[in-house]
Amino acid sequence: MAHALPRPVPHRAHPRHRLAGRCVAGTDQPAAPIGADAVSRPSETFRPLLRVRELSVRFRTRGGRDIAAVSEVSFDLAAGECLALVGESGCGKSVLASALLGLLPANARTSGSALLHHPARDAAPGPAGQDRPLDLLAADEATLARTVRGRRVGLVPQSPAAHLTPVRTVGSQLAEIVRELKGLRGKELAEATLAAAARAAFPADHLDRCPHQLSGGLAQRAATALALVGDAPLLLADEPTTGLDRELVERTVDELRAHTDDGRGLLLITHDLPAAERVADRVAVMYAGRLVELAEAGPFFGAPGPRHPYADGLLAALPERDFVPVPGMPPELGDLPDGCAFAPRCARAGAECAQLPVPSDGVACHHPVTTGRSVSASGRREGSTA
Numbered sequence: 546m547a548h549a550l551p552r553p554v555p556h557r558a559h560p561r562h563r564l565a566g567r568c569v570a571g572t573d574q575p576a577a578p579i580g581a582d583a584v585s586r587p588s589e590t591f592r593p594l595l596r597v598r599e600l601s602v603r604f605r606t607r608g609g610r611d612i613a614a615v616s617e618v619s620f621d622l623a624a625g626e627c628l629a630l631v632g633e634s635g636c637g638k639s640v641l642a643s644a645l646l647g648l649l650p651a652n653a654r655t656s657g658s659a660l661l662h663h664p665a666r667d668a669a670p671g672p673a674g675q676d677r678p679l680d681l682l683a684a685d686e687a688t689l690a691r692t693v694r695g696r697r698v699g700l701v702p703q704s705p706a707a708h709l710t711p712v713r714t715v716g717s718q719l720a721e722i723v724r725e726l727k728g729l730r731g732k733e734l735a736e737a738t739l740a741a742a743a744r745a746a747f748p749a750d751h752l753d754r755c756p757h758q759l760s761g762g763l764a765q766r767a768a769t770a771l772a773l774v775g776d777a778p779l780l781l782a783d784e785p786t787t788g789l790d791r792e793l794v795e796r797t798v799d800e801l802r803a804h805t806d807d808g809r810g811l812l813l814i815t816h817d818l819p820a821a822e823r824v825a826d827r828v829a830v831m832y833a834g835r836l837v838e839l840a841e842a843g844p845f846f847g848a849p850g851p852r853h854p855y856a857d858g859l860l861a862a863l864p865e866r867d868f869v870p871v872p873g874m875p876p877e878l879g880d881l882p883d884g885c886a887f888a889p890r891c892a893r894a895g896a897e898c899a900q901l902p903v904p905s906d907g908v909a910c911h912h913p914v915t916t917g918r919s920v921s922a923s924g925r926r927e928g929s930t931a
């Protein structure tokens with residue numbers, strides 16, 4: 546049975562297609578570069594929703610080894626923007642999202658900053674300092690629990706089953722969140738709960754089921770419905786389309802994209818590059834804990850294509866393209882080289898790759914790719930190969 550969302554967002558209407566190759570949504574500033582040079586970006590008019598600088602996460606194992614899960618990640622997320630975060634399994638995407646929400650385990654140590662702004666109020670700072678951005682990495686647990694999670698930052702978790710209460714129906718969990726965040730009661734609450742389920746294409750006739758009675762795809766939709774209720778200014782969606790068929794993938798990412806209307810932001814963590822191409826304004830590519838490329842989605846998926854050899858390989862691995870996987874395996878995050886971590890898998894690697902590349906103009910590579918590609922992630926032809 547098809548469970549329709551109220552209004553699928555037409556692909557061509559996305560802001561990215563109006564902005565591709567130009568500026569970050571709603572600003573006069575170019576897209577943020579990665580790495581240390583991002584810090585020096587002009588900031589008088591650019592008011593990002595989220596400004597992450599030099600974010601690192603280290604896990605200390607029982608054996609005393611350090612796992613470098615996230616290293617010196619810097620990026621901005623503008624109001625109204627969808628940023629897709631992509632990269633192979635284990636490269637640190639979920640750890641990054643957990644760090645932003647204060648959900649890391651006790652053996653984790655973070656450094657850097659992640660400033661969450663009040664988009665509407667930042668234009669006119671208030672007298673009592675209430676409008677100052679909140680550093681999510683420095684905030685205490687009470688602040689995160691009371692004012693951030695679900696309210697200022699929503700999360701579609703990667704493992705919905707682990708985040709849903711197993712012994713309560715989806716309907717009661719959804720109603721509880723709607724009551725808490727919207728203050729509704731009685732008939733209005735029932736109607737708003739049904740509407741919240743429909744937003745994530747969760748079928749109304751399954752609301753009386755407990756999470757363990759649901760398929761993986763339905764549990765995913767339940768988690769998405771819960772995350773959307775608060776209309777949080779920033780939404781982190783960690784693999785929100787796992788277990789969904791193509792049509793539902795597209796409906797789900799369109800609904801998430803619609804979340805960015807009215808100046809809200811979306812960080813979409815996904816393995817699904819065609820889904821990222823469909824809705825993202827920009828793409829951040831992560832490898833072994835580092836951002837290796839941060840690019841406008843239009844040129845990245847179309848022409849001239851990605852510039853980091855790893856990003857180029859990720860796109861080439863798609864069935865719609867060359868269907869050739871990136872050779873080799875990602876490195877152990879507990880035993881990273883001093884230089885470029887991708888070098889052992891990179892056909893372009895040379896002696897200079899023993900040094901860590903300094904990010905420049907959105908790419909961290911000593912010898913970025915310069916030739917273009919001709920086919921989009923979804924297989925669409927986008928002009929000739931450069």
Ligand SMILES: Nc1ncnc2c1ncn2[C@@H]1O[C@H](COP(=O)(O)OP(=O)(O)OP(=O)(O)O)[C@@H](O)[C@H]1O
Pocket residue numbers: 604605606612614632633634635636637638639640641650652703878
């Ligand atoms: N508590 C922990 N202790 C030690 N290492 C951890 C811990 N949690 C995560 N890691 C490691 O951090 C790395 C990054 O994991 P993460 O879950 O962020 O990857 P990911 O990019 O989200 O992958 P996937 O696409 O499979 O979800 C992995 O190597 C993982 O083993």
Ligand code: NI
Pocket residue numbers: 638639640703783
């Ligand atoms: Ni993950």
